[in-house]
Amino acid sequence: xxxxxxxxxxxxxxxxxxxxxxxxxxxxxxxxxxxxxxxxxxxxxxxxxxxxxxxxxxxxxxxxxxxxxxxxxxxxxxxxxxxxxxxxxxxxxxxxxxxxxxxxxxxxxxxxxxxxxxxxxxxxxxxxxxxxxxxxxxxxxxxxxxxxxxxxxxxxxxxxxxxxxxxxxxx
Amino acid sequence: xxxxxxxxxxxxxxxxxxxxxxxxxxxxxxxxxxxxxxxxxxxxxxxxxxxxxxxxxxxxxxxxxxxxxxxxxxxxxxxxxxxxxxxxxxxxxxxxxxxxxxxxxxxxxxxxxxxxxxxxxxxxxxxxxxxxxxxxxxxxxxxxxxxxxxxxxxxxxxxxxxxxxxxxxxxxxxxxxxxxxxxxxxxxxxxxxxxxxxxxxxxxxxxxxxxxxxxxxxxxxxxxxxxxxxxxxxxxxxxxxxxxxxxxxxxxxxxxxxxxxxxxxxxxxxxxxxxxxxxxxxxxxxxxxxxxxxxxxxxxxxxxxxxxxxxxxxxxxxxxxxxxxxxxxxxxxxxxxxxxxxxxxxxxxxxxxxxxxxxxxxxxxxxxxxxxxxxxxxxxxxxxxxxxxxxxxxxxxxxxxxxxxxxxxxxxxxxxxxxxxxxxxxxxxxxxxxxxxxxxxxxxxxxxxxxxxxxxxxxxxxxxxxxxxxxxxxxxxxxxxxxxxxxxxxxxx
Numbered sequence: 001x002x003x004x005x006x007x008x009x010x011x012x013x014x015x016x017x018x019x020x021x022x023x024x025x026x027x028x029x030x031x032x033x034x035x036x037x038x039x040x041x042x043x044x045x046x047x048x049x050x051x052x053x054x055x056x057x058x059x060x061x062x063x064x065x066x067x068x069x070x071x072x073x074x075x076x077x078x079x080x081x082x083x084x085x086x087x088x089x090x091x092x093x094x095x096x097x098x099x100x101x102x103x104x105x106x107x108x109x110x111x112x113x114x115x116x117x118x119x120x121x122x123x124x125x126x127x128x129x130x131x132x133x134x135x136x137x138x139x140x141x142x143x144x145x146x147x148x149x150x151x152x153x154x155x156x157x158x159x160x161x162x163x164x165x166x167x168x169x170x171x
Numbered sequence: 172x173x174x175x176x177x178x179x180x181x182x183x184x185x186x187x188x189x190x191x192x193x194x195x196x197x198x199x200x201x202x203x204x205x206x207x208x209x210x211x212x213x214x215x216x217x218x219x220x221x222x223x224x225x226x227x228x229x230x231x232x233x234x235x236x237x238x239x240x241x242x243x244x245x246x247x248x249x250x251x252x253x254x255x256x257x258x259x260x261x262x263x264x265x266x267x268x269x270x271x272x273x274x275x276x277x278x279x280x281x282x283x284x285x286x287x288x289x290x291x292x293x294x295x296x297x298x299x300x301x302x303x304x305x306x307x308x309x310x311x312x313x314x315x316x317x318x319x320x321x322x323x324x325x326x327x328x329x330x331x332x333x334x335x336x337x338x339x340x341x342x343x344x345x346x347x348x349x350x351x352x353x354x355x356x357x358x359x360x361x362x363x364x365x366x367x368x369x370x371x372x373x374x375x376x377x378x379x380x381x382x383x384x385x386x387x388x389x390x391x392x393x394x395x396x397x398x399x400x401x402x403x404x405x406x407x408x409x410x411x412x413x414x415x416x417x418x419x420x421x422x423x424x425x426x427x428x429x430x431x432x433x434x435x436x437x438x439x440x441x442x443x444x445x446x447x448x449x450x451x452x453x454x455x456x457x458x459x460x461x462x463x464x465x466x467x468x469x470x471x472x473x474x475x476x477x478x479x480x481x482x483x484x485x486x487x488x489x490x491x492x493x494x495x496x497x498x499x500x501x502x503x504x505x506x507x508x509x510x511x512x513x514x515x516x517x518x519x520x521x522x523x524x525x526x527x528x529x530x531x532x533x534x535x536x537x538x539x540x541x542x543x544x545x546x547x548x549x550x551x552x553x554x555x556x557x558x559x560x561x562x563x564x565x566x567x568x569x570x571x572x573x574x575x576x577x578x579x580x581x582x583x584x585x586x587x588x589x590x591x592x593x594x595x596x597x598x599x600x601x602x603x604x605x606x607x608x609x610x611x612x613x614x615x616x617x618x619x620x621x622x623x624x625x626x627x628x629x630x631x632x633x634x635x636x637x638x639x640x641x642x643x644x645x646x647x648x649x650x651x652x653x654x655x656x657x658x659x660x661x662x663x664x
Contacts, residue, residue, distance in 0.1 A: 019334050022327060026338060030345075030480060033298075037472040040302035045468070070446040072460060079463040080456060086304055107222045107232060107432065109215040110485065111286045111559065112395025114552045115611035117385045119224065121446065147615035 048082035056083060056132050063128045069121065085133030088126070120150060200336045200409045202416035202423075207340035208406070209424035212488040213399045214431040215347050215481045217293065219354070220457030222432070223439035224448045226370030228379040232393050233432050237425075240603075241397040243596025244563065245425050246586040247570045248401035249418040253583030254573075256413065258405030258496040259566060265577070266569025270642055273500050275569075277638040278562040279402065280493040282555040284527060287486065288535040289552060291317040293454075294482050300455040301475045314539035318532055320483060325524045328490040331517035332409050335491045342484015346477040348427075351435045353474075357465055358438030370440035384609070391606040394599050395556055396432065400424065401566065402492045405499075414583020454478075494523045505649030506641050512651055549613055554629035557607045561634050563600040567593040 057077035064071035071077065080086065106116040123145050130141050200208075222229040251262040259279060264272025295316035299306035306312045328335055362368060370376070379386060400421070410416040439448070439457070442464055448457055455478075459471045498520035501507035507523075515521045538548055571593045573580070586592055610622035 018330065019337065022330060022334055023337060023341075026327075026341075030476065033479070034473065034476045037298070037301045037476055038469075041472040042469075044303070070444045072443075072447050072463075076460060076463045079468055080460050086300075086456065105218075105221055106389075106392035106395060107218045107229075107236075107436075108393070108396040108398065109217040109432075110213045110396075110399050111282055111489070112398030112556055113218075113289070114392060114395065114556050114607070115549050115613055116392040117389050118612040125446070148612045149610065149615050150612055 045082065048084065050078075050083075052083035053078040053081070057081065060128060060132045063132065064125065067124065067128075069125055081129070081133060085129065088129050089134035089137065118148070118150070123148075199411050200333060200406070202410055202420040204336045204340050205403060205406060205410060205417070206420040206423035206427065207343045208336055208488050209400060209403045209420060210427040210431070211339045211343040211347070211481070211484045212402055212492070213397060213424075214428040215485060216350055216354070216431070216435055216478060217454055217482075218396065218432065219435040219439055220448055220454055222436040223370075223443065223457075224445045225379060225436075226440045226445060227372050227376045227437065229436045229440065230433055231378055232390060233396065233429065233436075235390060236393040236396060236599075237429060239595050239599040240394040241400065241425065241428070243567070243592040243599065244397065245400045245421050246592055247567065247589065247596065248404050249421040249584050250582055250586040250589065251566075251570055251573070252401075252404035252407045252417045252421075253414045254580050256408050257499050258407070258492075259401060259562060260496050260500045262573070263565045263569040264500070266572040267565065269500075269504055271565055271569075273504065273506055273642065274634075274638050275562045275565045276493065276496040276500055277641070278558050278565075278634055280497045280527075281633050281637070282559040283489050283493055284530050285534065285551045285555045286489065287321055287531050288317055288538040289548060290482055290486055291320050291535070292538065294320060294479050297455055297475050297478050297482075300459075301472045310540040314536055317535040317539060320486075321531055321535065322528060324483065324486050324490050325521075325528050327487060328524060329515055329517065329519045329521045331519055332406055332491060335487045336406075336409075339484040339488045342480045342482075342487070346479070346481025346484060347431055350474055350477045351431055353470070354435040354461070355438045357461075358441045361442050361465075368441040369444040372441075388606055388609055388611075391599075391602050394603045397428065398556065398559055398563075399489075400428075403488060405492050405496045412583075414581070416583075418584035490524060491519075494520050494527060498523055501649075502651045504645065505647055505651075506645045507649065509649055509651065512649070549611075550625060551629075553607055553611075554626055554633060557604055557626060557630045558634040560600045560604045560607070561630075564597060564604075567597040567600070 054074070057074040060077055060081075061071050061074045072080070081088065105113055108114070127138070127141060127145070130138050222232060225232055252258075255261045255265060258276070260272045260276040262272075263275040292313060295313045296307045298316065299309075299312065327338060379389065404417065407413040407417050410420075439461055442461055443457070447460065455471070455475055458474050459468065462468050462470045462474070497507075498512065498514075501523075502512050511522050511526060512520075513522050571590060574589055608623050608626055610619055614622050
């Protein structure tokens with residue numbers, strides 16, 4: 001990526017050598033981390049109770065259909081949420097972070113990241129997921145939703161979900 | 172504390188001078204590498220699932236802010252960097268005044284202190300999603316990840332710009348460009364298999380429906396998606412021919428940033444309907460669902476690793492950039508005690524990085540261990556983006572003045588219609604600042620005025636009071652000016 005260093009440059013050898021040691025160490029660390037992540041991810045999926053995952057996915061799919069939300073296929077739900085709800089059920093605080101990070105942030109990926117509009121459809125769907133996979137955390141989630149100021153800077157679902165976010169309405 | 176990167180004797184004055192001027196061939200980076208650094212600072216795939224919810228309208232939501240904010244900041248920075256070295260401090264100091272130059276670089280630097288914990292918190296949650304989702308809410312785990320990666324980043328940064336350039340460029344390629352290409356190819360395969368796009372792709376869905384203040388908040392907040400484009404101009408002297416090469420780097424970065432933001436978001440919206448996207452608990456789960464659609468869930472941990480690499484690469488550029496700008500002004504005007512001005516033998520402001528690291532560590536520990544801090548952290552992100560916008564306001568005013576007061580100063584590039592660019596960029600920054608005072612849904616307690624007081628108070632303390640104290644407490648004896656190297660001191664071809 002960087003320019004080739006002239007061979008006569010004083011001190012080049014030491015600096016270049018140290019730089020390549022750093023690059024190599026970073027690459028090795030990344031590969032090691034990758035191996036751990038692959039093994040752990042596969043292990044986590046293997047530990048899921050397949051039958052329970054399918055049952056919960058069917059329940060969730062039906063619940064989404066009841067309120068008119070286009071849901072993932074049951075197979076995809078089972079694969080992503082497993083039998084334990086994955087990221088949804090680790091902790092309500094994690095869910096709050098997730099909501100802040102994905103559901104209501106602007107389009108920045110760097111230092112300009114800050115809260116933007118909150119899609120109220122998300123809260124309704126989140127509640128169904130928690131109700132299905134970790135109902136013991138429902139009270140805490142409801143308390144969080146109750147604390148939100150769902151007003152002018154939020155959006156809510158339209159009558160026709162297929163028209164997606166381009167037809168949002170203010171609450 | 173040693174001032175040497177390797178723990179040996181402190182470098183002498185001549186070594187420091189040589190390191191600061193940094194125009195020796197061994198320290199050059201190519202303009203493509205600098206373009207990658209700029210891109211790495213601003214863009215990643217982190218925002219793709221968020222914006223995919225808007226389907227085709229995501230294009231509008233990125234293009235309009237690009238016209239009113241990305242282009243003005245980038246083209247104005249390209250002109251200024253092609254004429255003056257030293258980054259935003261030098262531009263504002265030359266165009267307005269030295270104290271305002273200090274204010275500008277302080278705003279850029281202060282913002283980063285609060286940025287690192289949230290960035291590394293995201294790294295921690297990405298890693299946790301793959302290995303054990305329960306870890307994401309474990310304070311000890313989050314604290315360890317933030318502190319270890321941050322200080323490893325400080326160590327890497329202390330090795331010099333070239334090391335940072337190599338790693339951040341690699342982070343961009345591995346962590347953003349390759350996975351972005353994978354997402355787009357999978358999206359095309361999805362359509363190629365005869366599937367209908369999940370999001371309508373006709374002209375009637377190009378614009379998000381106007382819904383009053385919610386739409387305004389959505390559009391204006393997206394201006395900040397491009398915050399940071401000017402930051403790497405502080406490294407302009409590491410190019411062989413800064414006057415010509417920096418604008419080139421900036422143009423490539425503009426293209427890359429737009430491609431990275433827009434194409435993957437649209438590709439995701441082809442595959443996953445908006446309703447489904449809004450039902451995923453975080454960025455990783457959204458990607459997991461995307462891959463599950465193709466039966467390639469095994470790609471999820473690999474993508475997680477790539478996103479981590481991209482985030483760390485981006486962090487390195489932020490460690491190396493604003494602190495270098497702060498060092499320049501600290502040495503020239505004596506705004507900081509000599510201890511903080513010391514350099515290691517690579518010419519890196521190691522002590523500023525360490526001091527910054529102490530603050531960052533404290534904030535990170537509060538962020539990781541105190542749930543109230545974690546859940547209220549978004550307020551800090553609002554305050555710091557407001558502080559950052561002060562820098563942009565100063566940048567545009569300085570650029571206009573420099574065109575009038577120094578029209579003949581050699582510039583490798585002259586931005587077309589600079590006056591219009593500056594006015595548009597200035598107004599966009601003002602709009603973003605005003606929208607920053609609109610309380611989001613997360614602000615549950617208190618009135619609008621309470622929110623305005625909190626954000627305005629934070630803005631006043633971080634963006635005005637602290638830099639004013641630095642100005643008040645500075646001492647002439649703290650000055651240690653380094654020889655200046657003009658960005659255009661090499662002849663143009």
